[in-house]
Amino acid sequence: MDLIEIIVLALLQGLTEFLPISSSAHLILPSRMLGWEDQGLAFDVAVHVGTLAAVMLYFRRDIGVLTLNWFKTGFSSAPNTEAKLAWFVVVATIPAGLAGLLLDDWIEANLRSTAVIAATTIGFGLLLGFADKTQKDGITLTHMTLMMALVIGLAQALALIPGTSRSGITITAALLVGLHRVEAARFSFLLSIPLILAAGGLKTLELANSALPVDWISLALGAAISAISAWLCIYYFLAFINKIGMMPFVVYRLILGAVLLVFFI
Template structure:
């Protein structure tokens, strides 16, 4: 990989992991437009490490509070707000985790096409727009219930389909359940931590089993660039989401999906 490939792919991974615009749709475009080869498993692991580091650093105080709440009151009849939210994050992770173990290979073989990614980019983009238009109430994380957490968790299963966007589908579900935008996004970001950790761990195991040489300079750059871009993305997304809403991302998805359909299918 040359320097331009490293920068473009790491920035794309850092941004699209958390914006509701689909990472798989974006990672297709550079290879199709510039004829780049697959970046390889080692680089995938590196950018996963970068995005995981970014979200954990950004939410470090929340993570500490969730762990403390879970350890001190999580196993009592009346857990505090942090202990309860920690359980919600854990339980909402299970559906997508189970679906990934059962269907990941089938999805990789049958649904990873440009046509599928274009269709899901458009379809789930429209659904995101509808959820933002129809959103009602202003529930925050303190008002979240187990039912809400599980619905968001089951919605997250659709993110296994390329082009859906993990953050997009979880925010869509949260908005439809009456959550306010910032808290919907925050829960989506917290929910990403165990999944990114699991995905990165599985890719690391696969990498260890390989005997191909590793370009450590590319990996270090990938970690750093994806971490910085992901942190910036989280910061500005949460800062402006109430002001701009979801429609800019919906329009962007529609345009991106149309480009994929017109030029790459």
Template sequence: MDWLQIVVLALVQGLTEFLPISSSAHLILVPVLTDWEDQGLAFDVALHLGSLAAVVIYFRQDLLNMTRSWFGSLQTRRLDADAKLAWAVILGTLPVGVFGLLLKDWIETDLRGPYVMAGTLIGFGLLLGFADWWNKGQRATTQMNWKDVAVIAFAQVLALIPGTSRSGITITAALLMGLSREAAARFSFLLSIPVIALAGLLEVYGLVRSPLAVDWSSLFWGALLSGISAYLCIHYFMVFIRRIGMQPFVVYRLVLGLLLLWFFW
């Protein structure tokens, strides 16, 4: 892999993993717009590890508080705000984990077409726009109930369909349930940690079984650039949505969906 390919793929992964614009739709466009060969499973693993490191570092204090309270809740059987949030993340991950394992082969073979991605980009983009326009909620993550968690958790299952965007659909569901924009984004990012970790473990399993040689230098720089860009993306996204909201991302999704239709028609 040359430097340009490493930089472009790392930035695409880092910037689109957490924005509500679908990383899979962007990654399918890269080989269309370039003549690059497939980057390989090892590089995909490195990019995911970079994104995972970014979100863990960004929310490190929240995660530390949640972990302490969660273990404390096992002993005392009492839930404070951090313990509730930790349980919400754990329980909110179960549906996508179960459905992901059950439907993995079907999704990878039948749902990775550009028309599916274009449809989900446009359809769920419009739903995100409606949720953001309709939302008047100011509830924080500490005010979520188990109904909120269940709705967001099963909405996340839809992200298994390429083009949906995991962050996009979870933020949409959270907004519809009355959470504020900041709370919706924060819970979505916390939910991403076990999801990215599980996806990374599956890729590592495939990598271990692969006999191909590994270019460690490319992996290192890809992970580093992906992590830096993802961290900056999370930080500025949280600032951005307070002032402007989700509508620019809705417009972007519509344009990207139409581009996919145009490229593959």
């Protein structure tokens, strides 16, 4: 990989992991338009480590509070608010984890076409727009219920379908069940931590069993760029989302889906 490829792919990973715009749709474009080869397993691991570091750094206080309270009252008959939220993250992670174990190979073999990615980019983009337009004065995470968390978790399982966008579908579901925009985004980002950790762990295991040579400088650069871009993405997304809403991302998804349909199918 040359320097330009490293920068572009790491930026795409860092930004599209957390913006509701579909990472798989974006990763198609460089290879199709520029003829780039697959970046390889080692680079995938590196950029996953970068995005994981970014979200854990940004939410370090939340993670600390949730973890502490989960161990203090999470297993008692009266868990406090923070312990409940920690359980909600756990519960909402389970559907995607099970779906990944059961369906990942089938989805990889049958749903990774450009047509599917274009359709889901557009379709789930429209659903995000509907959820944002119909959401009024949403509730905070302190008033979230177990059923809400389960609905968001079931929606997250749909993100296995390329083009859906994990952050997009979880924010959509969170808005539909009544969460405020900022709270919906916060829960989506917290929910990303166990999944990115699991995905990165699986890729690391694959890499450990691979005999391919490793370009450590490229990996370190990719991890750093993805971490910085992901942290900035989270910061500015949470800072401005209540002012701009989701419609800019909906419009962007519609344009991106149309480009894929017109030029690559």
